[in-house]
Amino acid sequence: MEIREEYQIALEVCPTPLMLVSREGRIVLSNRRFDCLFGYEPGELLDQPVDILVPEEIRAFHPELREAFFEVPTSRSMGTGRDLFGARKDGEMIPVEIGLDPIDQGGESLVMVSVLDIRQRKLDEAKVRRAIDAASSAMVMINEHGKIELVNQQTEVMFGYQAQDLIGEQIEMLVPARYRRKHTVYRTSYQNTRDRRAMGRGRDLYGLAKDGTEFPVEIGLTPIDGAQGRLIMATVIDITERKLSESSIQQKNDELQQLNNDLKEFAYSASHDLKAPLTSITGILTFCESDLAAGDFDEVRANLERARALAERLSGRIEAMLSLARVDSIGAEESDVVLGDAVSDIWLALKNASRQEVVLTTDFRHCDPVRSVPARLFVILENLLSNAIKYRDRTKPESRVHVESWDEGDSIYISVQDNGIGIPVAFHDKVFDLFQRIADTDKPGSGLGLALVRKNVLRLGGNITVQSTAEGTVFTVSLPRLCSTDEGEGRLVEVAE
């Protein structure tokens, strides 16, 4: 055959596996490289139907595709966008790339088929693929229009999508809706700089998963320029854990800061408030010595009485400071408290002898029981009630204390109102501070009662406010309701002696 003689030599010197195929699909010519690639002896393929080199699943409709080529014969590569395989004699399928070039040989249409063995390239691609899938961060490659071109396995894990749901979609589908419009602008302007950097420095970034959850992320941007255009690789790290541990460290820091402040305050107040009675006692005892020497026993007696009172006050202060220090070690054991019972128990147990001179009325409109840490709730109520007695106004015909409670939102409110001497407005901010005493009473308070109340209220996650006029004072405590109960009936309880 003429054709064969004409092309044989040229084909043999060409480094590419080649064959020449007739319109009927017969192999007219193949070079050794071609035969070798498909596992045939030299010349064994001659006159064989080309379809034997095609994978079985394609074989049935391959003649049709072949015919279509000859109808519009142009030089092109076969099967654009698909992975092509060639069938070797031994049945092995090998990945290939195929080029088709029509040849007109004396009025007969032929096609020159060049086949590239891409096994090594496929292996290399698989290696790269495994490498990007092994990355612990999500990698998303987008083109210059913001369409996703490639994602790794971690992207699927992090965002909950399958790769095929993402490829070809706008990158904004992974961005929370409220940031999308801006993101498009940022992305477009990034195309101008195309520098390698972290995204949105100084801003908090969030990713949007398929199930609608958002999570904080850190994103690195790397431009990749190549034949496929101006691509961008975004490396996404889920920083949920880090944020959590950061905020827990922050919280611990704040607590430590608070403890440190408490300690400083303690050291300061110990140097003043605890030492003060002792220095007074020292001074008094010095006079006692000289009075004893002078025989002024009445003065000695009076001074010893003063020294004793000072010692008692000091002991009271130390006791109060210890309770304040113990606030931190009170456990968090919650239980149900019936507020009315608690108030009457505390009232009856108050050691203040003047309790009998004060009338207690109550109006509980909250729903019992109140879920709380009883140890804390009792300290709060005890101090507020005892203050109401201590700072009663003796010029008024009757001293009253009124305890009220109600539910509002998710909180229970408890107010303790008295008609006592009141606290001038200027001191409302100070009343809760350590060792702040406002009134000149015969028996000064420790200056710690309200500090103790506030510390316990804060530990329960609540709040306390004070309102006061010459008519009296109202302390209102709000505590978060730990569990809601059904609407209870309001009741009025009179606590009698």
Add this chain to the structure above:
Amino acid sequence: MTIPIVIVDDEFADRYLVERLVKESGLDAKFVGFKAGDEFLAAIADQKERSEKIGDPPPQMLVLLDIRMPRMSGFEVLQAIQYSRNAQVADPPGMTVVMFSSSKHPGDEAEAFSYDFVKDYVVKPLTKDRFQELVATHYI
């Protein structure tokens, strides 16, 4: 000239101690006690009360000022005095202020001496010797 020796202290025992020191010192001095800073300020601001308790015209007084007191701390009293001096309230009475506290905290000391009318800092209890030294330093 009788020196008014003023103590501003909420602790009765401390006022009593100073009163006895004044009495037993044999100085030509008179003791004036206030149990709170606001009472002291009110007294020196009130013409009538001032001439009654301190003297008229008010002689230079020696003021022993406690720090931890109800309502107003000693520092707030100093602030108020400074304020009335800045505001040029008519005829601010002359005074030498001595801080009078149970402890000498470095921060407290620095704050006290930031006022030019604070001349000394006494750690309680005030002894006879220290009292005489005070008077000698600031009056002789």
